[in-house]
Structure formats: structure tokens, C-alpha cells
Amino acid sequence: MxxxxxxxxxxxxxxxxxxxxxxxxxxxxxxxxxxxxxxxxxxxxxxxxxxxxxxxxxxxxxxxxxxxxxxxxxxxxxxxxxxxxxxxxxxxxxxxxxxxxxxxxxxxxxxxxxxxxxxxxxxxxxxxxxxxxxxxxxxxxxxxxxxxxxxxxxxxxxxxxxxxxxxxxxxxxxxxxxxxTPRQDLEGQTVLVTAGPTREPLDPVRFLSNRSSGKMGYAIAEAAAARGARVILVSGPTALAPPPGADVIRVETAEEMYRAVLAELESAGVVIKAAAVADYRPTHKADNKIKKGGALSEVALEPTPDILAELGKRKGPRILVGFAAETDDVLANARAKLQRKNLDLVVANDVGRVGAGFDVDTNAVTILDATGGTEELPLLSKREVADRILDRVTALLRRAA
Ligand SMILES: Cc1cc2nc3c(=O)[nH]c(=O)nc-3n(C[C@H](O)[C@H](O)[C@H](O)COP(=O)(O)O)c2cc1C
Known part of the structure; x- marks a missing residue:
């Protein structure tokens, strides 16, 4: 009953x-x-x-x-x-x-x-x-x-x-x-979630960023908390209200996100990296606002720290889930990422598709696992996608227990 x-x-x-x-x-x-x-x-x-x-x-x-x-x-x-x-x-x-x-x-x-x-x-x-x-x-x-x-x-x-x-x-x-009757199948687990974009400053007022709204990561944090997990949400700049029940750590740059994630890693049994971290940052941040009219024909960039790759190296028994936001060869690129970064699951996201990807409330994703399995989900709300991802995570946790 x-x-x-x-x-x-x-x-x-x-x-x-x-x-x-x-x-x-x-x-x-x-x-x-x-x-x-x-x-x-x-x-x-x-x-x-x-x-x-x-x-x-x-x-x-x-x-x-x-x-x-x-x-x-x-x-x-x-x-x-x-x-x-x-x-x-x-x-x-x-x-x-x-x-x-x-x-x-x-x-x-x-x-x-x-x-x-x-x-x-x-x-x-x-x-x-x-x-x-x-x-x-x-x-x-x-x-x-x-x-x-x-x-x-x-x-x-x-x-x-x-x-x-x-x-x-x-x-x-x-x-x-x-x-x-929400399941409490993540009770006793600590889930570390990253969300949102990062901002890489050029000068005190300008930055390089991307179109991530943070909605997917926030939906995962909310769903995990509702399922009984202790949730740590490391969030880039977003306009979203903190999800009920999650401890939110706000960061701005990829470097700050890298440090925050590694600082919290110890207690986390599950890490879900939904943030859209900048791959590159300006090599130099100007101390003063760059003036209009100056000859700024080039911005030198350098790679940011690769958080997911670092997590893959330190993985241990932890469940590691990544996202692959792609516009072409979505599944092939996602599978390559899963292998390269030592992930348990990768959520492939065709961000070119209507209703999927950045700044909308729905998403259409395919979940790929390390055994070669793929699960294509229909267009769902981000909260429903979050629960489907967590269903896969809890199945992996059960198998590992
Ligand atoms: C045999 C028959 C089957 C129908 N089946 C559907 C249906 O499955 N879905 C639908 O949206 N409208 C269907 N309609 C049209 C609706 O009954 C109609 O739009 C009606 O005004 C709906 O009113 P309601 O939304 O207030 O119930 C059907 C109409 C008939 C005559």
C-alpha cells in the first residue's frame, strides 16, 4: 500500500x-x-x-x-x-x-x-x-x-x-x-555536484564565459537532497536560488572551482560534474579596465586546470559522472571523454537540439556507461533527467556494496 x-x-x-x-x-x-x-x-x-x-x-x-x-x-x-x-x-x-x-x-x-x-x-x-x-x-x-x-x-x-x-x-x-513518496536511496551518501559556468577575467569588468545557466546541476543537487543525500554544490555564477537542503559553495573561475572540488572531495562518495568549466583563460588579467580604442587585437589564452581529469586520477571507489555538451558526433565524443577521464557515467548532451542544453528547463540526453551501454532519454524536465541520472548512480552504488 x-x-x-x-x-x-x-x-x-x-x-x-x-x-x-x-x-x-x-x-x-x-x-x-x-x-x-x-x-x-x-x-x-x-x-x-x-x-x-x-x-x-x-x-x-x-x-x-x-x-x-x-x-x-x-x-x-x-x-x-x-x-x-x-x-x-x-x-x-x-x-x-x-x-x-x-x-x-x-x-x-x-x-x-x-x-x-x-x-x-x-x-x-x-x-x-x-x-x-x-x-x-x-x-x-x-x-x-x-x-x-x-x-x-x-x-x-x-x-x-x-x-x-x-x-x-x-x-x-x-x-x-x-x-x-520520494525514495531515500541516497541516505548516508555525500554527493558533490558542480554547476553553472565559470568566468575567466580579462580585466576588472570583463570576462570569458559560456551560456550555462546552472539549471541542470541545480536540479541534480535538489534531486539528490530530496533522496536523502548530503549535497555539496560547487556553483559558478548563476541567477538560481540555492536548492533546498544543499550546502552551496560559490566560485567564479575554473581555478577556484578546481580548488573547491578538491577540498571537498574526501567526503564525497559520488561526484557529478555538471558545470560548464571554461577550457581556456586569459594568460593575463589587466589590473585596470582595458580602454576602448586601444589596440587589443589578440588575447593570449592558456588551458585551465582539468578538474574532471584530476578527479579521474583520484577516483578510487568513488562514482564519477561527467557531462559532455557537444554539437557534433555527440555519442562518439562522449564515449571518448568517458574513457579518457575514467568516468563511470557520462551524460551526453546535444546542445544544438531544440529544448536541450543551455538555459532551458528541459533536456534530452543519452547516458553512457563504462560497460558500453547507452540509455537514450526522451525530452524531460531537467529535474526528471536528474532523477534518471541518480537512478543510474544508485544502481552503481548497490553493485559496489
Ligand atoms: C472519438 C474522439 C476521440 C478523441 N480523442 C482525443 C484524444 O485522444 N486527444 C485529444 O486531445 N482530443 C481528442 N478528441 C477531441 C476532444 O474530445 C475535444 O477536443 C474536446 O473538446 C476535448 O475537451 P476536454 O479537453 O474539455 O475534455 C477526440 C474526439 C473524438 C470525437
């Missing part, structure tokens, strides 16, 4: 996959959850509310205007009670309503009023899913922290084969479980 007494609100919308929501309700109640169902008007054309009402043993929320709710504001009551709101299946229309914040039915009012985690499992024809409007709406929800359970690929109700099928119910239940 892993979801024992968890109060879940299940939103059902007018997709041909609405019948699967009946089974989802059954799985959630079987796991111990108390589930209340809210249906859109279109959903009632696919499955009768009576089915959900009988199986959930709770009244189904249907009509915001019904006199049955007149003495209490139904959508506020429902959203305040819920510990999680899952919309499965979610139609293109409902996704648009949620993205725009339209409060024109029970389900969308509940979304706006709720403060609990929200999970959305889209289901629609592949052409609809690929439409820019739907993609933008999903990206907007993702940016707001909504958990999107990506649809599967396979035969669709339209007769086409493609991406758009409601994700497997086990995947939806698994995601809910992860959110409501």
Missing part, C-alpha cells in the same frame, strides 16, 4: 483513452490512495461518471454550476484537499486551458487553485502532439513545474502509428509514487 491514504485528484478529459483512466483509478486505489475524480464535459461522452463514482466511492466532480456545490466552493475544496492532481488522459484542449490559465470548467479551476504537485499525461493523435501549439503549451506547463508523463509511441486510435498514446499506466503510477 505504497500510496496509503494519499489524497489524489484524478482529472479525466475527452480523449479516446478516457477508458484507461478507469484502470488508473483502480491501480491508485489498490495502492491505498483516496481518489476523487473530476471530469470534463467531453470526458463524460466517453465514460459514464457512474463508473468512476462507483469505483472511487466518492462523488465525481462534473458541473461547477451545480447547486450541489452552492454551499461550498467545490473547486477550492477539492484543490485544498488534494495532495496531488493528475490529469490522465489530458487532451490538447485541456492542456491549452491549463497552459493559458483559463478557468472555465471544474478541472481548470482546480488546476489554478491547487498548490499541490500536478501531473499531466497527454494522449492524442501524433500530428496533434507535434503541432507547435501543443508543444508550446506543454513546454509552458513544464516550465511551471508540472510533471509531464511523456506519451508512448505505437498504434493510435486514428489508425496511424506514432507518438501520442497515453503513457503506460505503470509509468504514470510510478511517477505519482515518486512524487508522493
Amino acid at each position: 505504497t500510496l496509503s491514504r494519499k489524497r489524489i485528484l484524478l482529472g479525466v478529459t475527452g480523449s479516446i483513452a478516457a477508458y484507461k483512466a478507469v484502470e488508473l483509478l483502480r491501480l491508485l486505489t489498490k495502492a491505498g490512495a483516496e481518489v476523487q475524480v473530476v471530469m470534463t464535459e467531453a470526458a463524460t461522452r466517453f465514460v459514464a461518471p457512474l463508473t468512476f463514482e462507483t469505483l472511487s466511492r466518492q462523488e465525481v466532480l462534473l458541473d461547477m454550476w451545480s447547486l450541489a456545490y452552492s454551499h461550498r466552493i467545490g473547486h477550492l475544496e477539492a484543490s485544498q484537499r488534494a495532495q496531488l492532481f493528475v490529469v490522465a488522459p489530458a487532451t490538447a484542449r485541456t492542456i491549452a486551458r491549463l497552459a493559458l490559465g483559463l478557468a472555465d470548467d471544474f478541472l481548470s479551476c482546480i488546476y489554478l487553485a491547487s498548490r499541490c504537485p500536478v501531473v499531466v499525461a497527454p494522449a492524442m493523435d501524433c500530428d496533434m502532439l507535434e503541432h507547435q501549439a501543443v508543444r508550446e503549451n506543454l513546454a509552458r506547463l513544464r516550465d511551471r513545474g508540472v510533471h509531464i508523463v511523456e506519451p508512448d509511441t505505437g498504434p493510435l486510435a486514428s489508425g496511424m502509428v506514432g507518438r501520442g498514446r497515453l503513457a503506460a499506466l505503470s509509468e504514470i503510477v510510478g511517477r505519482i509514487r515518486l512524487i508522493l
